[in-house]
Structure formats: C-alpha cells, structure tokens
Amino acid sequence: MKQLQNKVAELFDNGTISLMIGFQNALNKQPVPCFITVASQVERLIYTPECKGNLAVYLHKIEVKQAKKVGIIGNVATLRSLIQLTSENQLGDIEKTVITVNAQNEVIIFANMDEVEAYVQANFPEYTDEDKKLLEQLNAMSRAERWQYWSEQFSVCVKCYACRAVCPMCYCPSCTVESNQPQWIKVSSETTGNLEWHTMRAMHLAGRCINCGECGRICPVGIPVHLLTAQMNKDIEAEFGAKTGFSCKSGYALNTFKPGDKEQFIK
Amino acid sequence: MEIKNIKSTNIPAFFDQLIKSGKVVVAPVLKKSGKVFFEAVQSYSQVATDYIQTGFSAKSVVFPKVEELFSYVKNDDGIEITNNLQSIPETIVWGLRPCDASAFNYLTEFFLKENPDTYFAARKEKTTLITVSCAKADDACFCTSVGLNPGSTAGSDILLTIMGEEVYMEVMTEKGKTAVETSATLFTVSEEKNKEEFLAKITTVFSIDEVKERIKTAYDSTEWKHESMGCFGCGACAFACPTCTCFDIQDEGTQNKGVRLRCWDACGFGLFTKHNSGHNPRTNQTERRRQRLLHKFKYSVENLGIVSCVGCGRCIRVCPAHLNIFKNILSVTTESKGVNE
Amino acid sequence: MEQPKNQYIPYKMRIANIVEEAPLVQTYRLEFVDKKDAAQFSFKAGQFAEYGVFGEGESTFCIASAPTREGYVECTFRSSGRVTKALANCELNDIIGLRGPFGNTFPIEEWHGKNIVFVTGGIGLPPLRCVIWNLLDQRDKFGEISIYYGARTVNDLVYKEELEEWKNRGDVKLFVTVDPGGETPEWKGLVGFVPTILEQNPPKSENSIAIVAGPPILIKMGMPILGKNGFENKNIYTTLENRMKCGVGKCGHCTVGKTYVCKDGPVFSYDEVLNMPPEY
Numbered sequence: 001m002k003q004l005q006n007k008v009a010e011l012f013d014n015g016t017i018s019l020m021i022g023f024q025n026a027l028n029k030q031p032v033p034c035f036i037t038v039a040s041q042v043e044r045l046i047y048t049p050e051c052k053g054n055l056a057v058y059l060h061k062i063e064v065k066q067a068k069k070v071g072i073i074g075n076v077a078t079l080r081s082l083i084q085l086t087s088e089n090q091l092g093d094i095e096k097t098v099i100t101v102n103a104q105n106e107v108i109i110f111a112n113m114d115e116v117e118a119y120v121q122a123n124f125p126e127y128t129d130e131d132k133k134l135l136e137q138l139n140a141m142s143r144a145e146r147w148q149y150w151s152e153q154f155s156v157c158v159k160c161y162a163c164r165a166v167c168p169m170c171y172c173p174s175c176t177v178e179s180n181q182p183q184w185i186k187v188s189s190e191t192t193g194n195l196e197w198h199t200m201r202a203m204h205l206a207g208r209c210i211n212c213g214e215c216g217r218i219c220p221v222g223i224p225v226h227l228l229t230a231q232m233n234k235d236i237e238a239e240f241g242a243k244t245g246f247s248c249k250s251g252y253a254l255n256t257f258k259p260g261d262k263e264q265f266i267k
Numbered sequence: 268m269e270i271k272n273i274k275s276t277n278i279p280a281f282f283d284q285l286i287k288s289g290k291v292v293v294a295p296v297l298k299k300s301g302k303v304f305f306e307a308v309q310s311y312s313q314v315a316t317d318y319i320q321t322g323f324s325a326k327s328v329v330f331p332k333v334e335e336l337f338s339y340v341k342n343d344d345g346i347e348i349t350n351n352l353q354s355i356p357e358t359i360v361w362g363l364r365p366c367d368a369s370a371f372n373y374l375t376e377f378f379l380k381e382n383p384d385t386y387f388a389a390r391k392e393k394t395t396l397i398t399v400s401c402a403k404a405d406d407a408c409f410c411t412s413v414g415l416n417p418g419s420t421a422g423s424d425i426l427l428t429i430m431g432e433e434v435y436m437e438v439m440t441e442k443g444k445t446a447v448e449t450s451a452t453l454f455t456v457s458e459e460k461n462k463e464e465f466l467a468k469i470t471t472v473f474s475i476d477e478v479k480e481r482i483k484t485a486y487d488s489t490e491w492k493h494e495s496m497g498c499f500g501c502g503a504c505a506f507a508c509p510t511c512t513c514f515d516i517q518d519e520g521t522q523n524k525g526v527r528l529r530c531w532d533a534c535g536f537g538l539f540t541k542h543n544s545g546h547n548p549r550t551n552q553t554e555r556r557r558q559r560l561l562h563k564f565k566y567s568v569e570n571l572g573i574v575s576c577v578g579c580g581r582c583i584r585v586c587p588a589h590l591n592i593f594k595n596i597l598s599v600t601t602e603s604k605g606v607n608e
Numbered sequence: 609m610e611q612p613k614n615q616y617i618p619y620k621m622r623i624a625n626i627v628e629e630a631p632l633v634q635t636y637r638l639e640f641v642d643k644k645d646a647a648q649f650s651f652k653a654g655q656f657a658e659y660g661v662f663g664e665g666e667s668t669f670c671i672a673s674a675p676t677r678e679g680y681v682e683c684t685f686r687s688s689g690r691v692t693k694a695l696a697n698c699e700l701n702d703i704i705g706l707r708g709p710f711g712n713t714f715p716i717e718e719w720h721g722k723n724i725v726f727v728t729g730g731i732g733l734p735p736l737r738c739v740i741w742n743l744l745d746q747r748d749k750f751g752e753i754s755i756y757y758g759a760r761t762v763n764d765l766v767y768k769e770e771l772e773e774w775k776n777r778g779d780v781k782l783f784v785t786v787d788p789g790g791e792t793p794e795w796k797g798l799v800g801f802v803p804t805i806l807e808q809n810p811p812k813s814e815n816s817i818a819i820v821a822g823p824p825i826l827i828k829m830g831m832p833i834l835g836k837n838g839f840e841n842k843n844i845y846t847t848l849e850n851r852m853k854c855g856v857g858k859c860g861h862c863t864v865g866k867t868y869v870c871k872d873g874p875v876f877s878y879d880e881v882l883n884m885p886p887e888y
Contacts, residue, residue, distance in 0.1 A: 033497035165499035218587035222300025383612035513860035522663040
C-alpha cells in the first residue's frame with residue numbers, strides 16, 4: 001500500500017496528474033472509489049482483493065475530463081477497458097497515467113498505452129470457471145429452453161440500469177432507452193420489454209465488451225447479464241478473429257471491413 | 268397489544284394456516300443467485316430463514332414496481348376509463364425486518380397524509396405485516412443510528428422474536444389478531460420477556476439528533492463531491508430502498524386502447540428533473556446524490572417530521588460503487604477536514 | 609376506510625376551439641364531456657392542470673383562461689415534445705384528459721387597491737393571462753395595471769388579438785416588444801429585450817405588486833430590475849415550472865429542497881424563491 005501511495009504522491013508532486021482515481025476504505029469495509037486531487041490525500045488509497053469495480057467507467061465523467069491529467073488504477077479488466085476505449089477514440093481529451101499492481105504485488109506505472117497493451121496481451125484473462133460452466137449450460141440448452149431461462153431471469157429485472165451505469169463501454173450521452181420519440185424501449189418493467197432492453201444492450205456491446213463481468217456482479221436482483229455479452233464476444237472472436245480490449249488499434253469488428261475478409265458478397 | 272408464545276417447531280403450521288386463509292402470503296425466498304427476495308409462496312418450505320436482509324424491500328406490496336392506474340378504450344361514446352382497484356388481494360407479508368416495518372409507517376405518512384393516494388390506501392388496507400426481529404446484522408446495517416433497533420415493533424402487526432425453541436410474539440394490532448386467530452391453538456399467552464439477548468448488536472455510527480441539526484447547513488459542504496463522485500446515477504439504491512417513493516407515469520398502447528401506468532423512478536437518473544427545454548436543475552451526479560440523501564435526512568423531516576432512512580443498509584449492498592450512505596452523512600455533517608478541491 | 613378521491617383519473621374534455629397563436633403555439637378551449645364534472649370543477653388563478661393524450665402521456669400547463677369564465681378551460685402550449693406534438697395533432701371534438709386543478713394560487717384578494725405589474729415573455733404569458741383576465745373582470749378593484757410582454761419575433765407573440773384588446777381598453781398600460789431583429793416593417797410596437805424595456809419604462813413600486821413569469825433567464829434578469837426600482841422581494845411573485853408528472857406532490861420530479869412546486873407552488877414570492885436551493 002505504502003509503495004502505491006508514495007508513487008502516486010510523486011505523480012502529483014511532479015505534475016503528471018491532477019486527479020487520481022482509485023479505491024479507499026469506507027466505514028463498512030467494502031472499498032469504494034476515491035477521487036483524490038492532491039498528494040496529501042494519498043493515504044486514502046488502497047488496493048486489495050476487496051477492491052471491486054472497473055474504474056475506467058469514470059473517465060467519461062465531465063469532472064474527470066476537466067481534470068485532464070488523470071491517474072487510474074485497475075486490474076487487467078480495467079486495462080482492457082482502457083485499450084478498448086482508446087481504440088474507440090474516447091480518451092483523447094485525457095492525459096492518462098495507468099497504474100496496476102501485478103501478481104507479485106509490484107506497482108507498475110505504465111509509460112504509455114503500448115506498455116499497457118503489452119502487459120494485457122501477456123496476461124490476457126480467461127473466462128472464470130464459473131462463467132465457463134454457466135455458458136456451457138446455456139449452450140447445451142435448446143433455443144426454447146434458453147428463451148425460457150432468460151425470460152425467467154428478466155421477469156425480475158427492475159430496470160434500474162445499474163448494468164448500463166457501471167459499464168465503461170456504455171458511454172452514449174443519450175441512450176436509446178431515453179428516447180420517447182419514438183419510444184424504442186418501454187419504461188415500465190415487464191418480461192418482454194426487459195428482454196428487449198437487455199438484447200439491445202448486448203447487441204450494442206457485441207465486439208466491444210471486455211468481459212469485466214461488472215454488470216452481472218452488481219445486478220441488484222442477481223441476473224447474470226454479463227453472460228449475454230460473454231457469449232457474443234466468443235461468437236465474434238470465432239467469426240472475426242477479433243479480441244476486445246486487446247489492441248488500441250483494433251477497431252470495431254462489426255463495422256470494419258478488410259479486403260482480406262472471407263465474405264464474398266461485398267466484392 | 269397481546270403477547271403470545273409459539274414453539275419454533277409450530278411456525279410452519281402457523282404459516283400454512285395463513286396460506287389456507289386464502290390471503291396472498293409474501294415471504295423471503297432464496298434465489299439461485301444467492302440473494303433473498305420477497306415473493307408470493309405456497310408453503311413454509313419455500314421460506315428462507317438464514318439470511319440477514321433481503322435484496323429489495325417489501326414496499327412493492329403497497330407500491331408495486333409497475334401499477335396500472337387505469338386502462339382506457341375508445342368507443343362510439345367516447346373514451347371508457349376503468350381501474351382495477353377492486354381486485355387487490357388481501358396480502359400478508361412475512362419475514363420483514365423491524366427496519367422495513369418502520370418504513371411502512373413512513374410510506375403511510377407520505378402517501379396518505381396530504382392528497383391521499385387511492386392506490387396505496389387500497390393496498391395498505393389489505394396488508395398485514397408479520398415481522399421477524401434481527402438476530403444477526405452485517406456492517407451495512409445501521410438502524411440504531413436512525414432511532415430504531417433490531418427488536419422494534421414500530422409498523423408491525425405482529426413482531427416475532429426467535430428465542431431458541433420458542434418464538435416470542437408481540438401482537439400489536441387488530442390485523443395481527445386476525446392472523447393469530449387462524450391457528451389460535453398453536454399459541455399460549457406469554458408474559459413480557461426481555462428480547463435483548465436475542466437481538467443483533469448493531470454499532471451506532473452517528474446520533475440522529477446531531478445529524479438532524481447539522482444537516483440543516485450541510486447543503487454547501489465540499490464533502491458532497493468527494494463522497495458522491497463515484498455515483499453512477501442508476502436506480503439501484505432507490506429501487507431497493509423501503510422508503511423511496513418517486514415514480515414516473517407512462518402510457519402504453521395506442522390512442523385507441525391502452526393503459527396508464529406508474530413505475531418506479533429514481534432521482535439519481537440524469538433525466539429525472541430535466542425540462543423539455545433542455546434545462547436541468549440538477550446538472551451533475553453529485554447534486555443528484557445530494558438530493559437523495561438530503562431528502563432522507565432533512566426534507567422528509569421538514570415535511571413530515573420523520574427521517575425517512577431506516578438504516579436497513581440495502582442501498583450500500585446494492586450500490587454498484589458500494590457507496591456508503593452513513594459515511595456520506597457523517598462526512599457532510601462533520602467539520603470539513605480541510606481537503607482541497 | 610373511505611377511499612380517497614382518485615387523483616389519477618382524468619376528466620374527459622372535448623376540444624371545442626383551436627386558435628393558432630404563433631408558430632407551434634396553439635390555444636385549446638376545452639369543454640367537459642360530462643356536465644356533472646363541469647358543475648363541480650372550479651379553480652383559481654395560478655393553478656395548473658395535467659393535460660393528457662391517451663396513449664402518449666400528460667403534459668403540464670397552467671390553466672390560461674380566467675376562473676371567472678365558467679363552462680370551459682383554456683390552455684396554451686408550444687408543441688415541443690412527444691405529448692405536446694400529439695396534442696397539436698388533435699382535432700376539434702377530439703377527447704383528451706384533464707387532471708386538476710393543482711397547485712396554489714395568486715393571492716389576488718390581497719391585491720385589491722394595488723397596482724399590478726406583469727413582466728413576461730414568449731409563452732410565459734399564458735399563466736399570466738388567467739390572472740390578467742381575472743383582474744380585468746373586476747377592474748375597479750385594482751389600481752394601475754401594466755403589462756410588459758415580449759417575444760423573439762412578431763410572429764411569436766401569443767394572444768395577438770387580446771393584446772390589441774388590452775391596448776384599446778384604455779385602462780391597461782401595455783408595453784409589447786420584440787427582440788432586436790424580430791420586428792417586421794409593419795411593426796408599430798417596441799423593439800428591445802423585455803428586461804431592457806422594463807428598465808427604460810420602470811413601473812412605480814409604491815403600493816405595487818409585480819408578477820414575473822417566463823424562462824429562467826427572464827426571471828433572473830427581471831427580478832433585479834424590479835428590485836432596483838424599489839420593489840420588495842415579498843411583493844414580487846413568480847410561477848416556477850419544474851418538470852412534473854403527478855401534480856399532487858408524490859412523484860418527486862418537481863421538488864426544490866423540501867418544496868413541491870406542484871403542491872406548494874407553482875406560485876411563489878421572490879422571498880420564498882430566494883430561500884430555496886437553486887434547483888429550479
């Protein structure tokens with residue numbers, strides 16, 4: 001902890017950052033995000049296995065963009081978010097300093113996004129065992145069974161939009177659900193409408209989601225929504241050979257055409 | 268008030284009699300996700316017993332997440348409007364906690380004191396609350412900081428406290444008596460007992476009287492920004508909260524036939540206060556989160572004389588950023604620690 | 609327990625007359641479909657209603673006709689969102705819903721014998737038109753009545769015929785203006801922003817009440833000018849317009865601090881406004 005705090009203090013002192021996004025203790029011992037603006041606040045910073053959350057989502061906040069020089073800490077999932085957001089040209093107005101703590105507990109401050117890329121590619125995560133098992137179960141179901149499964153799950157969705165809120169890739173200033181001319185997605189919570197919302201969101205995230213799993217972790221009614229995009233990403237990797245959050249230059253599989261693509265219809 | 272006793276082993280029989288009475292019985296059920304939620308059940312075997320708190324409150328019994336205000340249909344005579352207030356069933360809520368029962372008192376004041384709400388009134392009239400006191404708590408619970416305690420009877424029709432082999436029953440109201448009458452033979456009269464040793468010990472984090480006083484001048488505290496920057500602006504806390512009552516009104520259908528609904532809404536959403544002109548009185552998330560906390564600890568006191576937070580801790584448990592309401596309240600009501608902007 | 613009155617079931621109203629006031633702005637005259645409803649409906653100046661198109665939703669506007677006129681209710685609105693566009697698409701004799709009246713009222717009885725000054729712009733005039741006609745229907749109870757009203761262009765002025773009527777009455781001081789650049793060659797009225805015109809023709813503050821209504825910018829600029837000319841905050845009134853849904857102080861959308869604009873307002877004195885957090 002001390003090592004991290006000292007290094008961040010240095011970054012403030014030499015003017016590299018004016019805002020650090022990290023984690024701090026809250027009174028009930030579940031760490032919460034923290035936003036510190038001066039070196040004297042670094043004692044708040046912690047980084048433990050209890051620190052849950054993908055802090056990359058905060059880079060879209062207007063207050064963070066206004067700070068311009070921003071330090072951010074995270075695990076490989078967060079780093080993948082940063083890479084994916086960079087490839088989508090979303091972080092151009094922030095001079096970011098990216099920090100992680102590796103398996104040997106060493107604090108690494110990346111010099112640039114190339115280094116972040118190299119680190120991520122060397123430590124590219126697999127799906128968790130639990131997710132692998134669930135995906136297998138779902139894939140083993142018939143289409144009707146799968147429809148039944150998700151209908152039951154989404155019947156209890158309350159449309160709190162926590163899944164959207166916590167996702168670093170959901171950054172549209174005006175979300176489709178906020179339109180009422182026309183009303184694409186209804187406001188009230190009921191099974192079919194909820195299915196529409198989640199399916200639409202999964203489509204918008206296919207080939208962009210970096211599988212941090214936050215949406216499923218934080219769903220207040222326990223729906224494993226992250227499995228929808230997890231499966232879509234597997235499909236896209238199989239069809240397009242594209243991994244998300246892998247390279248800052250990767251682009252978006254569903255809107256990128258390369259002359260070498262196997263499909264012939266466009267020729 | 269009547270005090271009774273029932274053997275723990277007879278609780279399932281009591282419960283099943285409530286089911287047989289024909290009322291809808293809503294109780295905590297353990298879901299596959301590991302979380303516990305209130306659902307209508309058919310037998311005691313479905314009821315979860317070993318948990319600290321449900322994910323969402325029981326407020327949906329009197330304030331459902333979607334309520335049909337009325338349905339309409341155009342015909343030759345004009346438009347026919349019908350509502351189904353008549354078909355609301357008698358409902359028993361089993362297994363809520365003392366904090367939740369107290370929340371029903373707030374909901375009643377809020378919905379009925381001024382401009383009484385027909386829908387809430389109809390549902391509350393038909394609802395019986397059978398509360399189970401808390402033997403355990405976690406570090407998100409803070410009911411003792413808001414003037415409640417894990418054995419409080421406030422708001423309950425019956426409060427059950429498990430004392431080993433026996434369950435101590437405080438029957439507080441006529442509705443409670445009606446529920447007891449379904450299986451009168453299972454109960455014996457009891458003398459008053461001390462519940463203390465069977466209740467969870469909950470740390471008090473602040474004095475509510477101090478908070479009520481200091482929060483009067485907390486609007487401009489610089490701590491709001493520090494505590495609320497992590498807020499995502501979703502509706503999880505408001506939806507889980509037993510006393511949040513904000514709602515949206517939405518029409519669904521066509522101009523010829525459809526329904527008008529009211530659905531849960533949250534002041535944390537960015538569009539909650541936005542005018543059609545584009546002007547938004549609360550422009551950033553810090554302001555919106557401040558609104559929610561000030562409403563709980565200041566505005567509901569000014570309007571109804573009650574702090575509307577009951578210390579159930581649900582907002583802390585469901586928050587995707589794990590933001591902590593009592594930490595935030597403490598920060599803004601304590602002298603600024605001289606933290607720079 | 610006796611069922612309280614259901615605040616969410618609307619009255620059925622027939623569109624009896626449509627006036628095109630300005631581009632995208634219309635006035636609807638609404639009559640009750642059920643005569644029983646008409647008999648027991650009454651409201652006071654300042655109150656508003658929720659006007660609904662079944663299937664689209666409801667929108668909040670003041671009741672723009674005077675309470676002294678019985679049998680009908682009028683509203684003036686600009687077509688800008690889903691519900692107002694649907695309303696604008698309605699035709700004569702269509703049935704829409706009305707819930708209300710909601711809110712508090714201008715304390716007109718307290719103003720007997722005083723001079724009344726209205727400062728407003730664009731479609732800020734409809735909420736005040738109700739008060740204006742209410743006063744004019746009992747003209748001898750009040751002192752000088754002055755109206756400062758402006759719009760971006762000549763075309764955007766609402767109640768054009770009534771403005772002429774008020775001008776020609778002889779017992780109303782009328783200052784009608786358009787923003788610089790908004791005048792037409794035929795325009796014979798004033799040119800200049802409303803606050804400027806107000807400053808150039810200051811109303812007397814002694815024994816006077818001022819009512820300012822309109823976009824936040826007009827309120828922010830108009831209030832200090834009145835203050836400079838001797839108006840005390842407690843004698844300046846405004847009507848706030850926050851986003852509303854239920855109209856009865858439950859849904860939470862319109863709160864400013866502890867105040868519900870729908871239930872405790874929308875009419876507030878400037879004193880009261882200054883005591884609220886700046887969330888309107």
